Amino acid sequence: MAAKTPQMKKASATPAPRSQAIDFPRPYTTVDVVIFTVLDDALEVLLVQRPSGTMEPCPGQWALPGGFVNVDLDVDLMACARRKLLEKTAVSSPYLEQLGSWGSATRDPRGWSATHAYFALIPTQDIQLAKGANAADVAWFKVDDLLKRPRLAFDHSEILQTAVERLRSKVEYTSLPAFLLAEPFTLPQLQKTYEVVLGRAVDKSGFRTRMIAADFLEEVGFVESSSNRPPMGYRLKDRSAPVFFPRTFSPRGGD
Amino acid sequence: MAAKTPQMKKASATPAPRSQAIDFPRPYTTVDVVIFTVLDDALEVLLVQRPSGTMEPCPGQWALPGGFVNVDLDVDLMACARRKLLEKTAVSSPYLEQLGSWGSATRDPRGWSATHAYFALIPTQDIQLAKGANAADVAWFKVDDLLKRPRLAFDHSEILQTAVERLRSKVEYTSLPAFLLAEPFTLPQLQKTYEVVLGRAVDKSGFRTRMIAADFLEEVGFVESSSNRPPMGYRLKDRSAPVFFPRTFSPRGGD
DNA sequence: TTAATAGTGTCTATGAGACAGTATCAA
DNA sequence: TTGATACTGTCTCATAGACACTATTAA
Secondary structure, X not given: OOOOOOOOOOOOOOOOOHHHHHXXXXXXXXXXXXXXXXXXXXEEEEEEEOOOOOOOOOOOOEEOOEEEOOOOOOOEHHHHHHHHHHHHHOOOOOEXXXXXXXXXXXXXXXXXXXXXXXXXXXXXXXXXXXXXXXXXXXXXXEHHHHHHOOOOOOOHHHHHHHHHHHHHHHHOOEOHHHHHOOOOEEHHHHHHHHXXXXXXXXXXXXXXXXXXXXXXXXXXXXXXOOOOOOOEEEXXXXXXXXXXXXXXOOOOOOO | OOOOOOOOOOOOOOOOOHHHHHHOOOOEEEEXXXXXXXXOOEEEEEEEEOOOOOOOOOOOOEEOOEEEOOOOOOOEHHHHHHHHHHHHHOOOOOEEEEEEEEEXXXXXXXXXXXXXXXXXXXXXXXXXXXXXXXXXXXXEXXXXXXXXXXXXXXXXXXXXXXXXXXXXXXXXXXXXXXXXXXXXXXHHHHHHHHHHHHOOOOOHHHHHHHHHHHOOEEEEEEOOOOOOOOOEEEEEOOOOOOOEOOOOOOOOOOO
């Protein structure tokens, strides 16, 4: 384990031996998680309220859940993101994807910092909010509202915007929305989820053809419903990764 | 970015003030750049050889150009990547895109470290290698060879593989290869570049139609050539960003 | 029978792939 | 005229979008 080296020590005027290059001042390293779900026919994101009355920056403001990498607890960045998620939602194995990183001298008033942002998709059913040790409050917010009036702490509004763009973009050609539903789900439910995320209607017949052709769903028996024809229930054949629908620029026969 | 309570503080009975949370051990923060070009009809990547005979890890191995974020020189991560690129190639404004980040307790023997990886596309013509202060040597390598026998320092083979996948994937539906050519370039040259990156032939007629329809090229006069019909020269209308070709899942009329 | 939702059939326009053809230069 | 490369026209077929149709349940 890395010993606690003097982090803010400046490089000496004469070039130090290379083995001491690691004595440069180090930026803070954090991980933030953009946690999405679909609730009440709207895309929502989980935020935590920063504490008031302490020495911490952005008191009282809403922010993405996250925090410093703990070199003792976290074996890698993904594990750190998973820990943050678990602390806030008690969801242990959601869809989790790296979004990007944001680092600069000014994004955190405490000094040069870099955050590794992840985004997660969790089914509404699994939600069970837990107030973290350092979070005054935890709540779901409608993404559309947040995009209209960006008021998050630090550069989190920018991170959120990037996450939404990435999600909306990938939804066009992947099976990602399936990770927003608890299994078993029906094709109409899945279609509704696509429509909520995309913000527009989708043709039913084409949607069904496309989903079946992508061959990532498994029939799991009819689901009872009230007063109509019962729909087929499905689950994912492989929950570890989404499926990509065909792109352009490919030769006729093969892929 | 909610800070946790001081995890590394030894057994203090009363919780320390939150403002001391930043005294946690910090991971190293580095930036690495995957620099691509097309040379001799092959996709190549720039590598630097790590010094031998010092206390640094991976002596003598080839690695991606990169290094520690310098909190005094670099205003943000992108600026740091730009600096690394400039130090090695003297190219100042290439196409530069964030690739992702890799961080873990074990990827660097010196301790917990996180690197922010970028990838750059530069025209062959602009190449002018410069030996950096910390690089015993700098050279271009064929990507296909490196993917077959991954022997790079740290986890750089993994980063390279991700970069190549990202590049090949985006080439299918963007104008990225245009950033690998010096202006003015011709459509046959551009097509060749697409074919080199994709590793397969592309139909001429369809290619031309697609490029013209994307409306990102500007005619700049015929280019002289030897003993045949002179081709039209083009340059990019906007060098700041690539163009995306149409995707699927979109309604008839609009976009 | 009706209401409601699940699911299917079918027509058509678009557009990409394949490939044959024409254009323009130098020798 | 020939060879070489630049560029264009055209046929065809797969498919996505649009929308009307049938299926299956409960009341």
